Structure formats: C-alpha cells, structure tokens
Amino acid sequence: MKVQVLFFGATADETGEREIEISLEENVKANRAFAEIVENFPQLKNHKLLFALNQEYVGGDEIIKDGDELAVFTAVSGG
Amino acid sequence: MNWQYLQPSAEAETFIIEHLSFIELFNNKCSMINEKGFFELTTETIDVGEIARRVVPANCGATVTLDGYVRQFTSGRETLYLVYEGYEPMALKEMEKLIGKARGQFEIENVGIAHRLGKLEIGETSVCIAVAAPHRRAAFEACEWLIKELKRTVPIWKKEVYRDGEIWIEGEK
Numbered sequence: 001m002k003v004q005v006l007f008f009g010a011t012a013d014e015t016g017e018r019e020i021e022i023s024l025e026e027n028v029k030a031n032r033a034f035a036e037i038v039e040n041f042p043q044l045k046n047h048k049l050l051f052a053l054n055q056e057y058v059g060g061d062e063i064i065k066d067g068d069e070l071a072v073f074t075a076v077s078g079g
Numbered sequence: 080m081n082w083q084y085l086q087p088s089a090e091a092e093t094f095i096i097e098h099l100s101f102i103e104l105f106n107n108k109c110s111m112i113n114e115k116g117f118f119e120l121t122t123e124t125i126d127v128g129e130i131a132r133r134v135v136p137a138n139c140g141a142t143v144t145l146d147g148y149v150r151q152f153t154s155g156r157e158t159l160y161l162v163y164e165g166y167e168p169m170a171l172k173e174m175e176k177l178i179g180k181a182r183g184q185f186e187i188e189n190v191g192i193a194h195r196l197g198k199l200e201i202g203e204t205s206v207c208i209a210v211a212a213p214h215r216r217a218a219f220e221a222c223e224w225l226i227k228e229l230k231r232t233v234p235i236w237k238k239e240v241y242r243d244g245e246i247w248i249e250g251e252k
Contacts, residue, residue: 009164009236010247048249052234055169071166071234077248078163078170078194078235079147079206079226 001026001066005037008073014043024064031060037072048075111171115182116190118174120167122197125204134189134211141215143222147206149199159240161199166234170194173233177225185221187212192225194235205237 005020012018022040024033034051038044051058052071064070110119117133131144149161178190189211199205208225212218230250237248 006166008166008234009238010249013247050234052166052169055166055172057232071169073166073234074236074247075250076230076232076234077237077250078165078233079230079237 001064003033003064003066003068003070006069006071008071010047010074011044011049011072014047015041028064029060030058030062030064033064033070034058034072037070044072049073050075109167109171111175116178116192118171118178118192120165120170120194120196122195125193125195125207127204127207127209130191130193130207131209134191134209136188136211138213139188139211140213141218142209142211143215143218144209145207145222145226146204147208147226148204149201151201153239156241158201159242160201161205162238162240163194163196163199163205164236164238165194165196167196169234174229177228177232180228181210181221181225184224185210185212186214186217187221190221190225192229194229194233196235 002021002023005022007015007017007019022037024036030051030053038049050073053062053064054069108119108121108123111117127144127146131142135142149158151158174192178192181187181190187210191209193207195203195205206226206229208222208229210218210222210225212221239246239248
C-alpha cells in the first residue's frame with residue numbers, strides 16, 4: 001500500500017523532499033512506519049522529531065492505512 | 080463545532096472543508112470563526128488592534144492581547160529576518176483544540192489567535208492572541224497558557240536568518 005510522507009522546515013532541508021510517496025506493508029503500526037522512514041533518511045536522527053498521522057500527533061499504535069498522510073517534522077517553534 | 084470562515088474565497092472553502100491543501104492555494108489568509116472564537120493563518124500583516132476588537136462580547140470587562148513580534152537580537156546575535164513555515168491544515172486543527180481547552184480551563188468568553196507565515200521583518204507581528212473575559216485575571220492566565228501551548232503543539236517552524244547563516248529553530252520536544 002502507498003502513503004504520502006510530508007516534511008517541513010528542517011526535515012525538508014535535511015531530506016531534500018517536501019512530499020514523497022512510499023510503499024509500506026499492510027497493517028503496519030505507526031511507530032514501525034516512522035522508524036522505517038527515519039532509517040531511510042538517517043540525517044534526521046540528529047533532530048528532535050515529531051510524527052503526525054492524518055494531521056494528528058501519533059501515539060504509535062495506530063494502524064497505517066492505504067492513502068494515509070504521514071508527516072515528519074522537528075519539535076515546533078512557532079510563536 | 081460549527082466553524083465558519085471569514086473571507087471565504089472558493090479556494091479557501093475548499094481548503095477548509097477538505098483540510099488537505101496548502102496556503103499557496105488560497106488568498107493569503109485562512110480564517111475560521113464561530114461564537115466561541117476564531118483562529119487564522121495569514122501571510123499578510125497582522126493588525127493586533129483589529130484582532131483584539133474582534134473578540135469583545137458585551138459581558139466582558141477585559142481583553143488581554145499578546146503581540147509576539149520579531150526580535151532583532153537573540154543572545155547578542157543579530158537576526159536579519161525570519162521565515163515561518165506551517166503544516167497548515169494540522170496547525171489549524173491544533174489551534175482549534177487549544178481554544179477549546181482554554182475555554183474549558185479558564186473563565187473566558189472569547190479567544191482569537193492569528194499566526195503569520197512567510198517572511199517577516201524585524202518588529203513585525205508573528206503571532207497575536209487576544210482573550211476576552213468578564214474579569215482580567217482569567218484573561219491573563221488563559222493568554223499565557225495559550226502561547227505556551229501554541230509554542231509546544233502547533234506545527235509551525237521558525238527559520239532565523241543571520242548575516243552569516245540561517246537555522247531552523249527547534250522547540251522543546
């Protein structure tokens with residue numbers, strides 16, 4: 001199944017990507033999926049990362065579904 | 080909650096309804112409002128007084144307004160300008176949650192939050208939070224709580240551009 005992965009700010013700069021499509025195995029949990037993404041972009045490991053699934057912060061146990069929107073970004077700094 | 084939009088261009092409506100696309104697709108501003116308050120993202124100048132006036136119901140006696148603006152010197156280092164980037168649909172959702180939580184915790188009547196995106200010069204307002212309450216103490220407390228939580232949870236990032244380089248600021252996780 002395919003999902004979208006979005007990057008912002010520092011993670012977009014580090015990966016050189018803003019949006020990619022990746023393939024994941026069916027019924028994979030969110031924490032596993034995000035670990036896989038970070039493994040593919042090891043430069044992200046130098047950052048304090050946050051993860052979102054369909055525009056909500058992830059707990060980790062959510063099951064990823066086909067077409068979901070994942071996002072990887074650094075600890076936020078608005079204000 | 081039944082949120083409605085200000086300045087509902089066709090593109091903005093599509094944006095809000097679908098919560099999917101990005102700020103480039105609409106008219107520089109995305110604003111959601113109902114009787115409980117409003118929140119918006121904009122690439123245009125924020126008028127702090129206008130935000131404050133919009134939150135005042137008849138039973139209120141105090142509005143506390145935070146004007147967060149671009150600092151020129153941070154720990155002695157000079158900033159030339161800032162660039163803010165947001166994960167817009169999620170940022171709007173998180174702002175909506177903050178307003179709901181603040182209204183549950185504090186004796187307040189109305190809240191308005193506006194956050195700027197894009198390039199900001201020194202002194203320009205990056206965030207404005209206005210809280211109206213029957214009595215001032217609750218408004219002060221809610222405003223402080225809202226900015227603290229916004230800086231922790233709303234997915235917006237700040238890039239500081241210096242004479243000799245630039246860096247994306249990372250918050251406390």
